[in-house]
Amino acid sequence: MKRSHLIAIAAIAVAIGILISASRDMTTYANFAQAAQKGDRVKLVGYLVKDRPVEYDPVKDPNFLAFYLRDDAGEVRRVVLRAGKPQDFERSEQIVLTGQMKGEVFEASDMLLKCPSKYKDEEVYVRSEKE
Amino acid sequence: MEYIGEHLLPGQIGHAGAVLSFVAAVLGAVSYFLAEQRRLHPDALGWVQLGRGAFWMHGLSTMVVIGALFWILVNKYYEYYYAWANVSDDLPFEYTFSAFWKEQQGSFLLWSFWHIVLGAILVFRAGRWEAPVMAILLLAEAFIGSMILGLYVGEYRLGVSAFDLLRQTMEAPIFERADYLSQVTGNGLNPLLQNYWMTIHPPTLFLGFASTIVPFAYAAAGLWTGEHRNWLKPALPWALFSAAILGLGILMGGAWAYEALSFGGYWAWDPVENTSLVPWITLVAGIHTHLIARNTGYSIRSTYAFYLMSFVLVLYSTYLTRSGILGDSSAHAFTEMGLGGQLIAYIICFAAIAVFLLLRHAKTIPTPEQEETIASREFWMFIGSLVLLFSAVLITGATSLPVWNKLVQLFKPDYVGAALKDPVAHHNRYQLWIGVFVGLLTGVAQWLRYRERNPVLWRRTFVRHMAIATVAAAVLTALNALWLNIFAGQHVALLFAAMFAIVANTDYLISFVGSRTKQAASSLAHVGFGVLLLGILATGLNKRWISANAFAMEGLIEGMGAEELNKNVLLLKNAPMPIRGYEATYLGDTIERQTRIFNVRFRRKDEHGNFTGEEFVLQPNVMYNREFTQVVASNPSIKRYLTYDIFTHISSLPKAELDPEFARQQEDSIRFETYEAAIGDTIFTKKHYLILDSYTKAPRHPDYHPQKGDLAFGVTLRAFSLEDSTAHVATPMLYLRPGKGAFSLAAQIGALQMRVRLMEASLARFIDAEEALQYRPFRLKEGEEITAFDAYRVQLSRLSRNISHPHYVPDSGDIAVAAHLRVIAPEGDTAEVAPVFLIRENRVLHLKDELFKWGLHFRFENIDPKTATMTIAIAKAPEQARRIPIEIAENAPRSDYIVLEAIVFPGINLVWFGSLLMLSGLGLGAWNRLRSRDKTLQDSMLSVRE
Incomplete structure (x- = not known):
């Protein structure tokens, strides 16, 4: 057998090995019910419940944010994130969280906001001085 | 309807240009294709000439499109959606460029622009390779051109035009007016893009993207023509150039992220970053196999594969970032424009070309009979390229999960989809080992030889140097x-x-290298790679949050003791806060256009907590939207040292600062109590006590900008809490501006949650009081004394022409004299006043002075020059007028703070320096190869002529 074939076989073996081990870093999307059932870290997509309070009082603790999220199954749960509140948090359309259920609360370690594209569906600005 | 004031011409020109440019690209691609296919026929030259003509036509019309779009943006023609959405009247000119390539059409035009520049060079210099290479390049141009066509083919819209009119894109009642344009103004540019990196990063990155077509085209041409060796030489400088520029573009993106975004880093393994890095990695792998092929004839097949792959990956990256498919795995927001289908066609076409050519011609690719020895440099270079391929596969695989999910969902609609638990940790974990292998290989392989002639001598050298390197x-x-x-x-x-x-x-x-700069290029690039690895380690592992105060924050964080979670620190205005290694003080803020800049002072401390004397002020800022109702961007401020950076940004602000509606509600909820006090009195409130210290007619307040004619006064109070004796000074004020009204400016004492203000009504009380005063005149000479005015003694100590009266504004021709009076109260206290006697333009004016605390008012009425006696009039105000009504609230929420995140990045300069060294190595390589190419070029020109 030629050496190049050996290298090719070895490379493929290594690649398969890496891919198998890398697949452990994967998780699935879940809603609150599934997250509670799995008990493991999941990705969760939901919407900020705007009529429930957003707790963030930097005078008390600048690293504590709690709010209510509605998942795609319509369930509402409290979410706690130990980090500062992003500036455009209230504007977010959709929130993607990574974390796990701890009792009744979803403890998130990472949050990604999807904000409406800044100028989409916005009204036409009207020059105020000409009115 | 006939609309007024629209400029439709540039749009029509631009649109026509786009159509012409597309047609010319198709024509050129076909002509060049036929020119190559019929190379040995007599009509080949005709096809080449037609191809060239079409290329120049394409180039010219694309430039016209670019010019038309610029014209619209520079002149702010808001009748076009593109201008309306991306510029505004107050946008500085330099950001017109950022606005130009912000949307998809502009960035496609930028990409096209660079293809044309590269194509023009190829037309002149590619010689024998012109026809096949230009056929591929123009095919790519035809695809890009189709993206901005905006033509309907039946029901299907081909491309999105940059010249759509606003009134066609949106529905609004305003468009029912013929003069709607006079009412419309632009939206302006996203503040995040108003950054100088955004004017240089996209052009560089797109030049990088565009240049990957050249190695692709040469590789395709090599397979197509069957001249598997001849293309290697002319393609090499292009590949090196491409890797250098693409790398630079990626690096600039990192620099922009670091300086303008607030996530705190230069690399976040975001899909957008990953998909631009992957083509660079495969390109670099291709360069290595290319060098092997040039020197030994091995690895031609892998070189083909890598170069073909690189450009297809660039297209894939374009698809991922522009189709909106990344959705919830990327923080980058891209406007989705429904170009997904066309982008997929673009990818499939080029991937098909690559696969077809490789399969069809694989058998004819020459490989040397003899196997490469393990001790040869090219063997290890090849292994290195394989390692890079692993890296590319891993990154692409993980980044492509959303695509995979979408694909599976096509067949299984209820599939939930997979995602990475923690993308950063995942990528770091695997790419780390890639870095280890590549780092070691660059060191070892350099010392191996392409073709060793004297194995014994070489082995000794090799072992010696490897031993030195290992130990060092x-x-x-x-x-x-x-x-x-x-x-x-x-x-x-x-x-x-x-x-x-x-x-x-x-x-x-x-x-070894000495003066032979050819080899210096690769060594430089590899040293740069090592330095980059070092920088990544230093910044990645030792990124430290200094914005934490273990003591001040202790107990505040529910159930959380982990230090690394304390990334943010609250800074109260003017209250120094000890943080790790520093003392940070929020000094205040200023507003400039839509930007609010916060001044934060840092004073460094040594291990014992003593100040080292080093201090600096950082200015992180936030940008508001045009209505000042929302913060749209938080921009970092960085203090740079040679070995580390201190990176700061505002991570949060009081809600009242962000939300005017909330601020209004909050303001309404504040309860003021009214108190009356004379100077020297103490006011007792529920929780605090205050001393009214003084009264002034020349008050200062951060929000007060004095104007001529203002009548202003203010007081100084010292407020104390009942617990400690710290005095907090408050200086509220009032002013009356002729024609505008009376205004009260409150003072806030954040620490006591106290707000103090003067009532507008009290101003009237003072004005009325002045009119009600009963002056009594006294005549006296300098040095004399009035012994009894209501038990006060008043001495005229001296006269002076040096006027310091607060209301006196000197004028030429003035005759002004101040009478300095010393007033002695019955209890023995003394005070000084100096009323002024003024003759201006034959009119006599009196500038009065007063002693508010005693309610005494003084006027300098007259001077009798003959007897040298002065007339001083004195009045005493009633008790009531000396009491000032003051409103005090004790539930005013604090809004005088910022929440700051501060991070120390050690070795960040190693990242920049290492990357630049690596890229200059690539650039130097390209330059060297280019110089040595000229001779071959002349040969090939001759062969074309034959």
């Missing part, structure tokens, strides 16, 4: 491990690999 790298690793606190096995391995790469390549540079 081990020592440096140990030292740096201590500096950077690196002890985990995999990190030590990477550190050693980095050091080994640096040492071995530097050694090679010194021992």
Whole structure:
């Protein structure tokens, strides 16, 4: 057998090995019910419940944010994130969280906001001085 | 309807240009294709000429499109959606460029622009390769051109035009008016893009993207023509150039992220970053196999594969970032424009060309009979390229999960989809080992030879240098491990690999290269790679949050003791806060256009907590939207040192500062109580006490900008809490501006949650009081004394022409005299006043002075020059007028703070320096190859002529 074939076989073996081990870093999307059932870290997509309070009082603790999220199954749960509140948090359309259920609360370690594209569906600005 | 004031011409020109440019690209691609296919026929030259003509036509019309779009943006023609959405009247000119390539059409035009520039060079210099290479390039141009066509083919819209009118894109009642344009103004540019990096990063990155077509085209041409060796030489400088520029573009993106975004870093393994890095990695792998092929004839097949792959990956990256498919895995927001289908066609077409050519011609690719020896440099270079391929596959695989999910969902609609638990940790974990392998390989392979002629001598040299490098790298690793606190096995391995790469390549540079700059290029690039690895380790592992105060924050965080979670610190205005290694003080803020800049002072402390004397002010800022109702961007401020950076940004502000509606509600909820006090009195409130210290007619307040004619007064109070004796000074004021009204400016004492203000009504009380005063005149000479005015004694101590009266504004021709009076109260207290007697333009004016605390008012009425006696009039105000009504609230929420995140990045300069070194190595390589190419070029020109 030629050496190049050996290298090719070895490379493929290594690649398969890496891919198998890398697949452990994967998780699935879940809603609150599934997250509670799995008990493991999941990705969760939901919407900020705007009529429930957003707790963030930097005078008390600048690293504590709690709010209510509605998942795609319509369930509402409290979410706690130990980090500062992003500036455009209230504007977010959709929130993607990574974390796990701890009792009744979803403890998130990472949050990604999807904000409406800044100028989409916005009204036409009207020059105020000409009115 | 006939609309007024619209400029439709540039749009029509631009639109026509786009159509012409597309047609010309198709024509050119076909002509060049036929020119190559019929190379040995007599009509080949005709096809080449037609192809060239079409290319120039395409180039010219694309430039017209670009010019038309610029014209619209520069002149702010808001009748076009593109201008309306991306510029505004107050946008500085330099950001017109950022606005130009912000949307998809503009960035496609930018991409096209660079293809044309590269194409023009190829037309002149590619010689024998012109026809096949230009056929591929123009095919790519036809695809890009189709993206901005905006034509309907039946029901299907082909491309999105940059010249759509606003009134066609949106529905609004305003468009029912013929003069709607006079009412419309632009939206302006997203503040995040108003950054100088955004004017230079996209053009560089797109030049990088565009240039990957050249190695692709040469590789395709090599397969197509069957001349598997001949293309290697002319393609090499292009590949090197492409890798250098694409790398620079990626690096600039990192620099922009670091300086303008607030996530705190230069690299976040975001899909957008990953998909631009992957083509660069495969391109670099291709360059290595290319060098092997040039020197030995091995690896031609892999070189083909890598170059073809690189451009297809660039297209894939374009698809991922522009189709909106990344959705919830990327923080980058891209406007989705429904171009997904066309982008997929673009990818499939080029991927099909690549696969077809490879399969069809694989058999004819020459490979040397004899196997490569293990001790040869090219063998290890090939292994290195394979490692890079692994890296590319892993990154692409993980980044493509959303695509995979979408694909599966096509067949299984209820599929939930997979995602990475923690993308950053995942990528770091695997790419770390890639870094280790590549680092070691660059060190070892450099010392191996392409074709060794004297194996015995060489082996001794090799072993000696490897031993030196290993020992030196081990020592440096140990030292740096201590500096950077690196002890985990995999990190030590990477550190050693980095050091080994640096040492071995530097050694090679010194021992062998000397004046032969050709080899210097690769050594430089490899040293740069080692330095980059070192920088990544230093910043990645030792990124420290200094914005934490373990003591001040203790107990505040529910159930959380972990230090690393304390990333933010609250800074109260003017209250120094000890943080790790520094004392931070929020000094205040200023507003400039839509930007609010916060001044934060840092004073460094040594291990014992003493100040070292070093201090600096950082100015992180936030940008508001045009209505000042929302913060749209938080921009960092960085203090740079040689060995580390301190990176700060505002991570939060009081809600009242962000939300005017909330601020209004909050303001309404504040309860003021009214108190009356004379100077010297103490006011007792529910929780505090205040002393009214003084009264002034020349008050100062941050929000007060004095104007001529203002009548202003203010007081100074000292407020104390009942617990401690710290005095908090408050200076509320009132002013009356003729024609505008009376205004009260409150003072806030954040620490006591106290707000103090003067009532507008009290102003009237003072004005009325002035009119009600009963003056009594006294005549006296300098040095004399009025012995009894209501038990006060008043001495005229001296006269002076030096006027310091607060209301006196000197004028030429003035005759002004101040009477300095010394007033002695019955209890023995004394005070000074100086009323002024003024003759201006034959009119006599009196500038009065007063002693508010005693209610005494003084006027300098007259001077009798003959007897040298002065007339001084004195009045005493009633008790009531000396009492000032003051409103005090004790539930005013604090809004005088910022929440700051501060991070120390050690070794960040190693990242920049290492990357730049690596890229200049690539650039130098391209330059060297280009110079040595000229001779061959002349040969090939001759062969064309034959």
